[in-house]
Amino acid sequence: MNRAWRSASLMATAAAVLALTTACGQDNGGQSTGSQNVGAAAAGGYATDSPSGAASPNGSGSQIGDSAVTAKPAGKLSLSESAGLGNVVTDGSGMTLYRFDDDTAKPPKSTCAGDCAKAWPPVPAEGASAATGIDKSLIGEVTRTDGTKQLTVAGWPMYRYAKDTKAGDVKGEGVGGKWFATAADGKKATMPGLSVRKDAKLGDIVVDKNGRTVYRFMKDQAWPVPKSACTGACLEKWPVVAPVEEADTKGLVKKGLMSFTRPDGAKQMTVNCWPIYTFAGDKAAGDTNGQGVGGTWYAVAPDGKPVGAPKK
Known part of the structure; x- marks a missing residue:
C-alpha cells in the first residue's frame, strides 16, 4: 500500500512538473508554436522582417523582440x-x-x-x-x-x-x-541624363542616368556629320544612348552635345559629335566590362575622347 502510494505520488509530481515547463515555454526542439513575426504585413509592405539588431523606432533603447x-x-x-x-x-x-x-x-x-x-x-x-x-x-x-x-x-x-x-x-x-x-538638398537622389564618374582604373568617364558606363565605337564617324557603324545584331550588345538635353548633363564638355537620326529612324546621343552606347554585358552601375572589347570599344572621357584607346 505504502509502495503504491509512493508510486502514485511520484507520477503526479512528474505530471505537474511537465505541465509547468510546457506552460512556461518549453523549447520544443527550437520550433516556435506561438505567434509569428508579422512586421512586413503590419508595415504595409515597406520592408520584410526587421533583422536582429535593427534600431529601435523611438531611439530609447526599447525592446524589439528579445x-x-x-x-x-x-x-x-x-x-x-x-x-x-x-x-x-x-x-x-x-x-x-x-x-x-x-x-x-x-x-x-x-x-x-x-x-x-x-x-x-x-x-x-x-x-x-x-x-x-x-x-x-x-x-x-x-x-x-x-x-x-x-x-x-x-x-x-x-x-x-x-x-x-x-x-x-x-x-x-x-x-x-x-x-x-537623399540628395544634399533633401530631394530624391537622382543622376543627370549624362554625367561624369571617377573610375578607379579608367579615371573620369561618362555615365548615363542609371550610372551605366557610356562607350564609343572606333569605327563610327563624327565629322562632318555623326554616323554609326553599329547596326543589326551589334545593337543588341551595344544599345544606343537616347537623346539627352544639354541642361541635363553635368561635368561634360558642352561642345558637340547633340543627337542625330540613325538610318533606322532612331535618335542617338553624341558627345563631341561621337555616337555613344551602353554595353549589354554591364550588369550593374559602375561596370566597365565593355572597355577595350574587340579593340574597338572604349569608355568615353568628358571631352568625348575614347579612354585608353591606342593612339594613332
Whole structure:
C-alpha cells in the first residue's frame, strides 16, 4: 500500500512538473508554436522582417523582440558617391539616409511608426552636424508622435534601412515606390541624363542616368556629320544612348552635345559629335566590362575622347 502510494505520488509530481515547463515555454526542439513575426504585413509592405539588431523606432533603447537596441546617432552627415544615384547623404558611419514619400517637409512630419520604423529606423536628431557639401542650414529636426526628435534634411525626416548592412549600401532605394536615398538638398537622389564618374582604373568617364558606363565605337564617324557603324545584331550588345538635353548633363564638355537620326529612324546621343552606347554585358552601375572589347570599344572621357584607346 505504502509502495503504491509512493508510486502514485511520484507520477503526479512528474505530471505537474511537465505541465509547468510546457506552460512556461518549453523549447520544443527550437520550433516556435506561438505567434509569428508579422512586421512586413503590419508595415504595409515597406520592408520584410526587421533583422536582429535593427534600431529601435523611438531611439530609447526599447525592446524589439528579445533584443534591447538603441538608435545610433547620425554623427557628421556627408555625401558619398553611389554608382547609380550620384551623391547621397550618409551618416557618420557611411550609412545611406532615406526619405519617405508619405512624409511631408513643409511642415516636417514623420508618418513611419511601429513596424514601419523597425524596417526604417528613424535617425535621431541629437548631435547631427554637416560635412563639406551639405548646407548646415538644411539640417533640422521634427518631433515624432512618441516625443523623440528625428533628424530632417530640408524638412524631410531621415531614416536608415535595416537591410543596409555596410557603408555604401543603397538596398532601400525605390522600395515600395516610396523610399529614396537623399540628395544634399533633401530631394530624391537622382543622376543627370549624362554625367561624369571617377573610375578607379579608367579615371573620369561618362555615365548615363542609371550610372551605366557610356562607350564609343572606333569605327563610327563624327565629322562632318555623326554616323554609326553599329547596326543589326551589334545593337543588341551595344544599345544606343537616347537623346539627352544639354541642361541635363553635368561635368561634360558642352561642345558637340547633340543627337542625330540613325538610318533606322532612331535618335542617338553624341558627345563631341561621337555616337555613344551602353554595353549589354554591364550588369550593374559602375561596370566597365565593355572597355577595350574587340579593340574597338572604349569608355568615353568628358571631352568625348575614347579612354585608353591606342593612339594613332
